[in-house]
Amino acid sequence: MLGFVIQRLLQAALVMLAMSALVFVGVYAIGNPIDVLISPDATQDIRAEAIRRLGLDLPLWQQYLAFLGRLLRGDFGTSFVFGMPVLDLILSRLPATLELALAAVLIGTLVGVPLGVYAGYRPDSPVARAIMAVSVLGFSVPTFWVGLILILTFAVNLDWLPAGDRGPTVQVLGIGWSFLTLEGLSFLLLPALNLSLFKLAMMIRLSRAGTREAMLTDTVKFARAAGLKDRTILRRHVLRLISIPIVTVFGLELGSTLAFAVVTETIFSWPGVGKLIIDSITSLDRPVMVAYLVLVAFLFVTINLVVDLSYALLDPRLRRHGAAA
Amino acid sequence: MSAPLLEVTDLRTHFLTRAGVAKAVDGVSFSLASGEILGLVGESGSGKSVTGFSLIGLVDPPGKIVGGSIRFAGRDLVGLPPEEMRALRGRRIAMVFQDPQATLNPVLTIGQQMALALQAHARVSDRAAAERAAAMLARVGIPEAATRLSNYPHEFSGGMRQRVAIAMALLNGPELIVADEPTTALDVSIQAQILAEMKALARESGTALIWISHDLATVSSLADRVLVMYAGRIVESGPVGEVLRAPRHPYTRGLLDSLPAMAEPGQRLRQIPGTAPSLLALSPGCPFAPRCPRADADCDAPPPRVEADGRLFLCHHPLEAAA
Ligand SMILES: Nc1ncnc2c1ncn2[C@@H]1O[C@H](COP(=O)(O)OP(=O)(O)OP(=O)(O)O)[C@@H](O)[C@H]1O
Numbered sequence A: 001m002l003g004f005v006i007q008r009l010l011q012a013a014l015v016m017l018a019m020s021a022l023v024f025v026g027v028y029a030i031g032n033p034i035d036v037l038i039s040p041d042a043t044q045d046i047r048a049e050a051i052r053r054l055g056l057d058l059p060l061w062q063q064y065l066a067f068l069g070r071l072l073r074g075d076f077g078t079s080f081v082f083g084m085p086v087l088d089l090i091l092s093r094l095p096a097t098l099e100l101a102l103a104a105v106l107i108g109t110l111v112g113v114p115l116g117v118y119a120g121y122r123p124d125s126p127v128a129r130a131i132m133a134v135s136v137l138g139f140s141v142p143t144f145w146v147g148l149i150l151i152l153t154f155a156v157n158l159d160w161l162p163a164g165d166r167g168p169t170v171q172v173l174g175i176g177w178s179f180l181t182l183e184g185l186s187f188l189l190l191p192a193l194n195l196s197l198f199k200l201a202m203m204i205r206l207s208r209a210g211t212r213e214a215m216l217t218d219t220v221k222f223a224r225a226a227g228l229k230d231r232t233i234l235r236r237h238v239l240r241l242i243s244i245p246i247v248t249v250f251g252l253e254l255g256s257t258l259a260f261a262v263v264t265e266t267i268f269s270w271p272g273v274g275k276l277i278i279d280s281i282t283s284l285d286r287p288v289m290v291a292y293l294v295l296v297a298f299l300f301v302t303i304n305l306v307v308d309l310s311y312a313l314l315d316p317r318l319r320r321h322g323a324a325a
Numbered sequence B: 001m002s003a004p005l006l007e008v009t010d011l012r013t014h015f016l017t018r019a020g021v022a023k024a025v026d027g028v029s030f031s032l033a034s035g036e037i038l039g040l041v042g043e044s045g046s047g048k049s050v051t052g053f054s055l056i057g058l059v060d061p062p063g064k065i066v067g068g069s070i071r072f073a074g075r076d077l078v079g080l081p082p083e084e085m086r087a088l089r090g091r092r093i094a095m096v097f098q099d100p101q102a103t104l105n106p107v108l109t110i111g112q113q114m115a116l117a118l119q120a121h122a123r124v125s126d127r128a129a130a131e132r133a134a135a136m137l138a139r140v141g142i143p144e145a146a147t148r149l150s151n152y153p154h155e156f157s158g159g160m161r162q163r164v165a166i167a168m169a170l171l172n173g174p175e176l177i178v179a180d181e182p183t184t185a186l187d188v189s190i191q192a193q194i195l196a197e198m199k200a201l202a203r204e205s206g207t208a209l210i211w212i213s214h215d216l217a218t219v220s221s222l223a224d225r226v227l228v229m230y231a232g233r234i235v236e237s238g239p240v241g242e243v244l245r246a247p248r249h250p251y252t253r254g255l256l257d258s259l260p261a262m263a264e265p266g267q268r269l270r271q272i273p274g275t276a277p278s279l280l281a282l283s284p285g286c287p288f289a290p291r292c293p294r295a296d297a298d299c300d301a302p303p304p305r306v307e308a309d310g311r312l313f314l315c316h317h318p319l320e321a322a323a
């Protein structure tokens, strides 16, 4: 087990290194930030000074090495636009996105899995058909449209929930969180619901398919022969049998939501990293883009690692990896 | 004589498939006394498993019991409300399946699985469940039973896994166990061990046993009585010694001749020619006729049911009774 963990950690580090290089080269090869940052009428001296200050005159590989060195020290450079350390900038926005993404994926999973399991257990019932209709909607209706409908319904017409922004936060560990107060939650609810719809659809599909398959196995038949109630069979046997794909998709969805919550963040004026990255792309704020992409890669790699390790917890047959055979 | 533990009368379990109605079990009748061991033999597809699943009310759709009765301990199980049937399963009638690899849940410890089987029928604390589970594992011959409760199925050998499944079946002290080819997937030497242990366990606990097998030899060493099944019907039944010594139905003879140890001396070992008929299109006559060496025009009519001295067979031209 320990060997397995170490091996996975090394793999993760390698992936990170490759990613950072790719991201760096990719982003630095497009556009010219000087054109964006400095007005065209600036004197040649001011331009040269800015290029030197930002290190843009060095060869690309030197820029990368310097970047990597700073990265290892946790220094992602300074934003061209905001003039503040990129790490601080991103970290000031990340908790909002983290909170939103986690809430969305959790809602999708906690609601979607039971619905999907039921739909797989009684595939021909009207309830199952209704559940599947919801999942088709979740896949096919565009996120921005649902977001607008949610705002129109719950914020404008019913006036139950705020239409946007983040509202009050509570400081824990020096970071502001919304989910700790009822009012904060009221701001979180609509954007989280909006984002969760797709995940809900996905979890329904996934657990329905898994449950249908599991219900046909001899394992379930044997449990039935032992007189277990169907509810117990679903809860104790089926849920465990389908947990691996669910955990996998949970991780993937969490990662991609963290990285790409931008549409929802924009609609709900949610001050997360999604909005930040869009702004930094339009202004070619390269340090922010690079740091963001590296962070996203880091998040994916970390989530994958956690998912991989949780496989070993969920499936005892994988646990002896690396142990004496 | 007291009423039998189990009395199956004219049981019909059909599969209503798109291609037509498959009469997997069609008019099966037999009875079983408490503590008796009954062998149920026949070729693949003859309806043995479907008979077994009918008894515990777990026929997979599109299968359905369409007729007959299953009286168990004075109650008809056909048409019993699902919740009552569930409460009966595992507690009074248990079942063991063929492949222990597939029946035990790979991601739960056997202790957890045995506890679930106990807690399905009574309030049992986890600790008490563990004690009872360990005791039962010890009884079926699993060494260091108490420490093995925290093991997962893949940590047992095939034979040990099947012992675990048998222990689970015995856990609630059922009056009847239906064992559907539980040793077929195992090595021959382990088969023999488990067979002997199963017989001893059934005898000492007074549990009646229906042992399903395609192998007459297995059944001969275990059962008191044997039912021979063909195309969804019982074509011959009787005390196992008598049936094996002097089969009356040509199909039983054919099964015997295909066994290495039981072929008539000097006769070549041979399989029954032809294949089992499609259950979708059975003629009204004897379903064995296309494969039967004794068949003639009479066999186009339904064969008579001949019953005498505890033996039964369905045949127009039965083999001679033993001299
Ligand atoms: N799910 C099903 N759908 C349709 N027909 C089925 C189904 N299950 C069983 N049958 C029918 O019932 C017949 C008997 O099947 P059964 O499993 O009882 O045979 P068996 O005697 O146990 O054979 P084996 O020795 O291979 O286990 C099959 O030939 C098939 O026609």
Ligand code: SF4
Binding pocket: B249, B250, B251, B286, B287, B288, B289, B290, B292, B293, B294, B295, B296, B298, B299, B303, B314, B315, B316, B317, B318
């Ligand atoms: S009824 Fe005819 S075909 Fe059927 S087993 Fe007897 S002799 Fe053979």
Ligand SMILES: [Mg+2]
Binding pocket: B048, B049, B050, B180
């Ligand atoms: Mg079978």
